[in-house]
Amino acid sequence: MDDLAGFLRTRRSRIDPVAVGIPTDRRRRVEGLRREEVAHLSGVSVDYYIRLEQGRATEPSDQVLDALARVLYLDDTECGHLHRLARQRRRRTKTPNGHLRPELLRVLDLVLGAPALIMNHRLDVIAGNSLARLLYGRPIPGLNTARHIFLAEAERGLYADWDTCTLDVVGHLRLAAGTYPDDPRLASLIGELAIGSERFRRLWSRADVRARTHGRKAYRHPLVGLLELHQENFALPDQPGVELIVLTATPGSSTAVGLRLLESLEENTDAPTNSRPEPSPGICQGG
Structure with missing residues (x-):
């Protein structure tokens, strides 16, 4: 129903490059930040971040997730959601029995x-x-x-x-x-x-x-x-x-x-x- 890759893509598209110190010009066609820019600002490799957005990377560390949350300006609720999405593959939360x-x-x-x-x-x-x-x-x-x-x-x-x-x-x-x-x-x-x-x-x-x-x-x-x-x-x-x-x-x-x-x-x-x-x-x- 929800996934880490999709959440990262939506949040990346909302960041104004100028606000994070990245100059832009009329030729820029990407809405928000490029994947390479998010990787650079968060201190992870470009290849690893691309794999995150493609759903191919497993078990990102808390340090990586916190760095991404900082770059993407996530609030506390969004940051917690990011961590839960990252943990879905390794630990599923049991649905309440009602x-x-x-x-x-x-x-x-x-x-x-x-x-x-x-x-x-x-x-x-x-x-x-x-x-x-x-x-x-x-x-x-x-x-x-x-x-x-x-x-x-x-x-x-x-x-x-x-x-x-x-x-x-x-x-x-x-x-x-x-x-x-x-x-x-x-x-x-x-x-x-x-x-x-x-x-x-x-x-x-x-x-x-x-x-x-x-x-x-x-x-x-x-x-x-x-x-x-x-x-x-x-x-x-x-x-x-x-x-x-x-x-x-x-x-x-x-x-x-x-x-x-x-x-x-x-x-x-x-x-x-x-x-x-x-x-x-x-x-x-x-x-």
């Missing part, structure tokens, strides 16, 4: 006044509290936010910052593809999105990577209007690829009022207080 401990699901009951979700590396929402279900306006188990953003809602729907959301989703899936290259369900999702969305195809070709951590998340809810939330992602140490995500509102804000209104809608229905998968004995299956 099982959740029931105790994790009970944590959702403790999150009050804020939508809370448990999500895996494929952006499948495994479980969520009642406010999460009301926010998305649909049952939570079975929801994949990447599919929802690109194929269901698009720019006219729920996501007020749709363009930014698409960048985040593609960047996350690129990271996931580099971490779990043997996950067939992830490969199938990426293929589905590429077929169904021209914007996804265009963004995927850029090979950008983004780590989900925290930040603004805005929704245009059909019942309560604009909800400007803050998202925090909490990695679960014993659940690789799985995160607890909590969306909070600034106290006293119109968004806080909107969330309370959503809660009142829930209280006036017979819907269950949580949206979660039915547990098998002792284990809950991820979506």
Whole structure:
């Protein structure tokens, strides 16, 4: 799904030669740096770097990778992705099995006044509290936010910052593809999105990577209007690829009022207080 050679090529094409001290003229037709220039600046042989970009070199050292990251101006997330891609041939990361401990699901009951979700590396929402279900306006188990953003809602729907959301989703899936290259369900999702969305195809070709951590998340809810939330992602140490995500509102804000209104809608229905998968004995299956 992702490879070291392709990632190096995309990043090399983005470097301005002048910025790294290489003079240019009108006859230069290469976009970004030449392979020979990257090799020289990083201190590796031209032959070895060419083999890296052709997928023929194996096990580049950490020193070589760090030198390439420096020359290509990679940030910490991109540098980590580069190292993972280089390790794919010698050590494959096992795809998470999708099982959740029931105790994790009970944590959702403790999150009050804020939508809370448990999500895996494929952006499948495994479980969520009642406010999460009301926010998305649909049952939570079975929801994949990447599919929802690109194929269901698009720019006219729920996501007020749709363009930014698409960048985040593609960047996350690129990271996931580099971490779990043997996950067939992830490969199938990426293929589905590429077929169904021209914007996804265009963004995927850029090979950008983004780590989900925290930040603004805005929704245009059909019942309560604009909800400007803050998202925090909490990695679960014993659940690789799985995160607890909590969306909070600034106290006293119109968004806080909107969330309370959503809660009142829930209280006036017979819907269950949580949206979660039915547990098998002792284990809950991820979506």
